[in-house]
Amino acid sequence: MDSILLQILNGLDKGGAYALIALGLTLTFGTLGVVNFAHGAIFMIGAFCAVTMNKLLTISKKVKDESITFFDAFKEQPYLEIWFGDTGAKIVEYSVPLSILLAVPVMILIGLAMERGLIRHFYKRAHADQILVTFGLAIIIQEIVRHYFGANPIPQAAPAIVAGSASIGEWFGLGPNLVYPWWRLIYLVFALVVLGSVFAFLQFTTFGMVVRAGMQDRETVGLLGINIQKRFTIVFAIAALVAGLAGVMYTPILPPDYHMGMDFLVLSFVVVVVGGMGSLGGAVAAGFLLGILQSFASMNEVKSILPGIDQIIIYLVAVVVLLVRPRGLMGRKGVMED
Template sequence: MDAIILQLLNGLDKGSAYALIALGLTLIFGTLGVVNFAHGAIFMIGAFCAVTLSKLFNLSHKSSEPSGTDFLGNPKYEDILYVKDWFGESFGAWMIDWSVPLAVIFAIPIMVGLGFLMERGLIKHFYKRPHADQILVTFGLAIVLQEIIKYFYGANPIPTTAPEAFRGSFDFGVLLGFDQNAIIYPYWRLVYFGFSALIIGAVFAFLQFTTFGMVVRAGMADRETVGLLGININRRFTIMFGIAAAVAGLAGVMYAPINSPNYHMGMDFLVLSFVVVVVGGMGSLPGAVLAGFLLGILESFASMNEVKNVLPGIDQIIIYLVAIIILLTRPRGLMGRRGVMEE
């Protein structure tokens, strides 16, 4: 029982990353009808926003006065961090500690800007081209983006730490009445799950309860009619592209402490996220979220030893297997709308 709960929890954080990326992909597909293979790269750039901010905070200069002498008798200078200089000792230390959550604020404008740039600069010209062309050009863009990151940050993963307060693990089992240390779950993953739930909720609320969201939903259902009513739907869709980029980027920022960012992490997630989107149903937002969590949890259940003993290797292929079965039995995915990309 405790093992099952543990796997359920383990599935949640992976599932939240899948769900967030798939949500962004679906937003782009549902609004603009573009299959965006560069979405994984956006996720990766988000993670590198966190890396950049923590590097920026750790910039230092040599102190002007020697603080003492080293063992050879040369004057020794201390490294003084700029943030501590500017914001004071304790607040500076707090900023360094909290660089990942702070990177969320830092990342939003960057990701939205990047999204606008991509949509206006490149993807705009591909609305009328076939899906294969869209896949290919965004695939090229993904290669370019990840090579740029590799050029500046190198090919090795860069460890990024969560704030001190969230670094430990949480003994979940005690809460539910199990033995101590039966279910240990890192705090940060809990934070990640909460964060993604918050973002998913915010996106849905934005689409459901604001006038802007209402127009966007109308545009998703019938773009032409909304355009005929005199609404500049393209401008709104561009904004939605920015929002989708921000969602994927924030997923990346918060994922940095879970898995050290490297330049090809986006590609690794992209393949899975596409599977998630297709399983959920192209263009269906709730479907993307549902399929994301479902596949994340299934994956972690499949990696239990009990399951692996019965079906060796199942943990490696479960997601693809589920995807194949669902695609063949439910042509529109779990929650796809009728008539959207059925063939």
Template sequence: MTFLILSQLLNGFALGMIYALVGVGLTLILGILNIPNFAHGALYAIGAYLTYTVARLTGSFYIAILIAPLGTVLIGLVLEHQGIRRLYSAHHDYQLLFLFAMALILQELIVIIWGPVGFSVMPPKALMGATNLGFVIYPTYRLALIVFTLIIIVTLTVFLTFTNLGAILRAGIEDREMASVLGINIDKMFLLTFGLGAWLAGLAGALATPILGLTPTMGLDILPISFVIVVVAGLGSVPGAIVAGILIGIAQGLTTIWWPQAANVVIYILMGLTIIARPQGLFGTR
């Protein structure tokens, strides 16, 4: 039983790291643009399917996880520059409807291009099999995923904390009107933020393919979880999104041991408890 618990803890941590990437991307967009990006899940799915396609064309999964997220960035930049930007002065409902429509369009494009039937993707040969950690034998790909996502998250944290551009993004999250008054180009900041959020969503989708497989509705599956992460973390809190993503992943992993049917329900239980106990989220201030 101990080995099972340890294994599920690691499974939950690996899944939580994917959630963290998606949650951080949504947090940045929601914190700065003040727009709930309903197309975020679709970008995650596009990243996964592009990974599958690039891996087949190049024969390399490693090349795929580098190129595929860039494809989602391109889509994200087009959505912001040619769509959302034209609606900033309009009522908030128009922005929401536009993003919701784009999510449906992207999902249907997945069905048209790749078909309605889901399929699985094998990890690269070097990461197949399992690794003996001493206390548990664990899939090598999941271990590599944990290490890689930790590197990405640490790099992102350093970028947001110690660079001028990161400081601008953090200022936009705290008070975008004041950032504008101080001479920061809001349009460029919005474009950069949406592109960064799209890249994180696409990267999460790329890394998740060997674990979760591919289905046309995978974007709709991840989207509510992403919003739960934002609620639990607190609006605009990047560290909170990381912690919340990991907590939700671990909660799912442990729930699977004793009550598999409730593995998805526990996500919303955590959200409900957070709203009751701390409405501003674990790390939020507003």
């Protein structure tokens, strides 16, 4: 029982990342009708926002190490620590959550620039062209990141206070074996909050209403005298922001490297297709579902019955779903059917 609960929890945080990326992908599908293969790269840029923030905060100066007295030893000490003492050290420790402050403007700007500069010119082109041009863009982003940050993963630490594990089992009276890393729990809550706010934004604001109407029937909304284009640009920026935030917060779980975007992209695409193209709820549900399935498949008990299942479970599910329910779990008629 405990191990099943644990696998579900393990799946949830990964599922949260899938859901956040897939949400952005499917938003772009539904509103702009664009297949964006660069979305994984946006996720990666988010992760590297955290790396950049950490580097900025720890700009250091060589100071004499007083603890070693035999010879002149020097150590790197961040300016923040020199200026603010312990407060500075705390700021450095909280670099990952703080990088959200950096990521929000950066991701929105990148989203706006991408839509204005590139995606806009590809609305009327074939889906194959959209796939290819964004694939090229993804390669470029990936190579630029590799040039500046190197090819090795750069681990990011979560703040010390949440570095350990939460004893979830004791909270619910299920036995002490059920522990779960704090940061993953935070990630899950964070993902749910972001998902909830995006949904609330689309559901309860006038802006969101127009966007949803535009997803249903773009032409009619345009005929009513509403500038749908402008709103869709903002939607694209929101999609970029969501993926970027997902990336920032994921860094303590998985050290970012330059090809993490591509890895997540392929999986998120599968998630979108399983959930149903253009369906927001479907993307979220499929994200969590596939995350949980993946963590179950990597249990030793399952692997001993079906060797290798953990490697292919997601693709297998995608194949089965697409053949049984061609539009995905919650797909609507008429979206991406040409």
